Amino acid sequence: MYLFTSEVVSPGHPDKCADIIADSIVDAILSQDSKARVASEVFVAGKHIVIGGEVNSSVNLSHQEYRTIVKSALAKIGYNGNPHFSKAQCLHPDDIEVDVFLNQQSPDINQGVDQSSGEIGAGDQGIMFGFASNETNNLMPAAITYARMICDRVYDYALKNPDKLGVDIKTQVTVDYGSKAKFEDCQPEKIHTIVVSAPSVESLKI
Template sequence: MENKMQNNNTQQYLFTSEVVSPGHPDKCADIIADSIVDRLIIEDKNSRVASEVFLAGKNIIIGGEVKTTADLDVEDYKNIVKDALIKIGYDGKSSFSRAQCLYPDDVSVQVLLNQQSLDINQGVDQEDGEIGAGDQGIMFGFASNETADFMPAAITYARMICDKVYNYALKHNHKLGVDIKTQVTVDYGTKENFENCLPQKIHTIVVSAPSVESMPIEEVRMLIKGLIDDTALPPRLYDPENTIIHINPTGRYVSHSSLHDSGLTGRKLIVDSFGGYSPIGGGAQSSKDYTKVDRSGLYAARWIAKNIVASGLAKKCSVQLSYAIGVAKPVSVSVDTFGTYNHVSDDILSQFVLDSFSLTPRWITKKFGLDAPSKETFLYADVAARGQVGQSDYPWERLDALELFEVLKEIYK
C-alpha cells in the first residue's frame, strides 16, 4: 500500500494488488499439487493429501504425505505432472526455444511421498463420523462491496487483465508466453473513501508477459495495450488516455518458466486470496485435501463474509476462524466489519455465525462438496489456477445464506 500523497493539488490514496498467471512457476507448482489432490480424491474420496511440489529448471520434485487406497505409481505421478504442464500452456508447441521455456518432454520428475502419520489420522477420522481438523491454524475470509463478485477492486481488475493476456497467449503462442504477471493500483482519493469501499479510478497498470525474440518491444506493448483496453474494465474507473501503464518495463522478456525462476507450492497466498487487502491465514490451500482447514476454513470464512456483505449488513467484512488439530468445532469465530456494519454490530455477528453454522470440517465438506471434485462441479487444479476465492462458479461463492442474514438485519433494525 502507498501512503496518502499530494500531487499537483490532487489528493490520492493508493492501493495495489498483483496477480500471476497459471504459467508462473509458483502457480505451476500449485496446479500440479492440486492435480494430484484431484486424482487421489476422485479415486478415493477419503484420501488424505499434503503433497508439496518444487520446480527448478527441468526438475520437478513431489514430496509430502498421503493416505489413500488409490493405486498410483511413479509413472502415474509423472503423467499427472506432464498433463498439467501441457494444460497450462507448456506443451512444447510454442515459438519459444527449449532454452527459453519449459518443454514437457524435457521434465525430470522425482516422487518422494510418504504415508500420513497415524497420529494425525486418528484425530481426523473420528469414530462418530465427524472429521477433526487436519491441523491447527487460523483462516481469514473477506468480502467487499467494491465489485460484483464482492472482492476488492485492485485484485479483481488485476485478475481480469491477467486472464485476458493469458488466454491470448494460449491461442497465440507464436507471439506470447504464459508466464505472466499483472498489477493494478487503485486510487481511492482519500483514506475515508478507502475505508468505505469507494475506489475513484485505476491509477496504474503493470503487465509483464514473455514475447518471442523476433517481436519488437513496440509491437509487444501495442498488442498488450490493446488487450488491456479490451478487458472490459469499468469505464468509470479506467481512462485509457490517463492511466499510467507499464508493459514489459525492462524492454525485454523472452526467457521464462521454471528454467529461469523456480516454483514452489504455497508462495502465492496473497494472489490466491484478497490481494493484500485483508489478513490471510497461516497456510496455503493448494496441495491439501479438504480436512486441512487451511483449505476448507478459508472457503467457509469467505462464504460467510460474502453473504454478510451481500445481505447489506456491512460494506466489507473479515471473518476469522481458528482450529485445533483433531478437534472438529472451531476454537474461535470472529467477525470484523471495519466499522462499516449496518444495524448489527461485530460482536452480535460473531455470535450469530458461531450459533448458526457448525463449521466443522465435515459440515464444510458437505456444504461445498469438497470430497467430490469433478469437471461438472469444480476441480482443485482449476481453483489453483484461477484463485482460491472470488470466482462466482465456486460452491463457496454462492449467496445462499442471504435470507438468514437478512432476518438478523430485520431483528436489529
C-alpha cells in the same frame, strides 16, 4: 493519493503450476481411493518439479504415473512443447525432471481428520477466512478484480497465439483511493497504474 496494489499471476506462473499439479495429484488419488488423505506439496524450479508431502491411501502411484500427471497438467496449462520458445525460455514437458518424495501420513494427523462423531476434521491444516467488499460486483476489492480480469484476457490471448506470447503472465493494478478514509470505506477514485508482464518470442515487434 492513497494507493493500494494487487498482483495476479496466470496458470503458467511457476507458483500456479505447482498448485495445479498438486491439485491434479489429489484428484488422481481420490479418483481411485475416495477415503485417501493427501497433503501434497509441489515445487517448480526451472525444469525441475519436486513433489513432496504425505499420503495415507491404498493407492500407490509409480514414479512414472506421477510424471504423467505432471506432464498432463502442464499441457493443459499451455506448456505443450511450444516451438516458438526454447527449453531455456519456458517449460517443455519432454524436458522436465520429476522427483517424488511422498511419505506415509502420520496416524496422529489422521486422528484429527476422522472424528468419533462422524464429522471430518481439518487435521493439521490451516483455515483461511476473509471478508466481502462492495467495491465491485463480485464482492472483491477493485485492485485484485481488475488485475484478474486483465490477466485472464492476456492468458487467453497467449493460449490462442503461442507464436507471440508465453503463458507465464503477471498483472498488477494500483488503485488510488485518495485518502485512507475512502480506502476503509471501499471507495476507490481511479486506477493509478497497470502493469502487465508476459514472455514474448524474441522476434516480436511492438
